[in-house]
Each structure stands twice: as structure tokens, then as C-alpha cells.
Amino acid sequence: MTGAGNEPSDGITSDLLTAVARFHGQDGAVAGTGFLVAENIVVTCAHVVEAAGSGP
Template identity: 45%
Template sequence: MTSVAATAGLPDDESSLAGAGELSVSGSVFQVLAPDGTVAGAGFLTGEDAGFTCAHVVRAAGRSPGGRVEVRFPHLPDTPRVLAEVVAEE
């Protein structure tokens, strides 16, 4: 598994990957985007500013630990895309 954390791209009034408040299961799902904007895979929030995805998803997005991936929340259409740092591969 690979951990991601919000690092950039959040609006000034947002403090987490998906914004404030409790999320439903579907609301905790995020898509990891490849540089061309296609979906490389999915991940799941585990806290306000942390989530997990599989290492092969990060690699499919052309990234590795220490890099950043763009993520979006398909079930939360008003939530902006954000950049997330790839923290670790376990």
C-alpha cells in the first residue's frame, strides 16, 4: 500500500483532502490521475488529510514515493482536484 497526503491545491477554506465534515464510504473514494488526466486507479481516505492506494496505482500515474499525484473525488462533484504527496510504499 502507498500512503498519500494533501500538499497543494486546496482552497484557502479547505483543511483536508475532501473538505470538512464526515464522509460516507463513497465520499472517501478518490481517483488517482495520470499526467494526461486519465484515471490511473483509486484510493480511500483514512483521515482528514491522508489516504491509501496501491503502489501499482501510483506507478501507473507515473509517480513514486516523494512525488505528487493529482486526485479527485468522483462522488463529491463540488470538491476540487488536489495534489497529494506520495508519502511511503509499504
């Protein structure tokens, strides 16, 4: 994985931080998190999608 500047990261912690997505509801509050598992795929739970204002 790469860091924020697309340079190779130097550790697991920085890789994990770049792989975590935060979902916000329409009011701006955090609805939950998800994890980047491929270039265009984020995995999360249905209750996070619902809390963000959409359906599973």
C-alpha cells in the same frame, strides 16, 4: 463522516462515496483509486501511484 456540503450524511453509501479518491495520470486517464482513512491520509497501492506518474 460528512457529505460534500459538510452536513452529516444520511447513510453508508454517501459516506463511502466521499471517502473514495480517484488518481489520474499525466494524460488525464484514471490511474486507480484510493480511500480516505484520516483527514490527510489516502491509502492506495504502489501500482496506482506509479500509473499516476510518480514512484512509490
